[in-house]
Amino acid sequence: MTRRSSRPYRPRKSDFARWLVAETPPGRPILAPALTILNGLKAKGLVVDYAIGGGMGAMRYTEPFTTMDLDVFFIPAKQGISAGLPGIYGELKRLGYDSAGESVMIEGVPVQFLATDALTEEAVRKAPTVTYSGIKTKVMSAEHLIAIAARAGRKKDMVRVEMMFNQAGIDRRKLRDILSRHGLAASFKKTFGKYS
């Protein structure tokens, strides 16, 4: 990757990346309706808190890439095996948004709700608040996203981790702390030795 990246960048007429940047209207708020609804779920007490994770979360720190849906990690208001999902899905259905497979389509954006475990709950609680087109929301920190991706260990997660190390300012001390507290240090070192 280093060898490829150090090559001079010569844009061509058919350059897809430059075309996308030029053709995409700045700040088009695609996620705005979904985020308004998520904030509504929090206000109604159906979730304790939530944060954006997965690919859409990682994109806050990296170049844009394709991702299938908006992964929303939430701290459930009700403990139990269903994690309050029937209540969330019921409220969304009342608002006119039906589930499609694993996600719920909100104004053209597939949103996947994922109940938190120990690592992701910490990530949600410590996620920085960001403003997206005037709407306040939370996006997980780059260090937590790396830890979650390293735990998942899929090929696309590895690519995402590499991108975040190359393009985002990673606090390695914070990352090491997260990895060691959640028992991921050894597996991370094995997979991403050069970054540990």
Place this chain on the structure above:
Amino acid sequence: MTRLDFRRSLARLPYETKVAISFRMLDAARKMRAARECGRRDERKGARKRPGKRPVQGART
């Protein structure tokens, strides 16, 4: 500007813009895949469909 510099400059774009670009990339990828599938031989009909035509429902492409 190296390729890495360019990619880093993309990473510095506003979050809203990056999300919009991502959705456009996904849309473009879907369109390309659909166009590719239209050009493949349709096993059920035994003929190559013309580009731009929708694939036959249920056909193994």
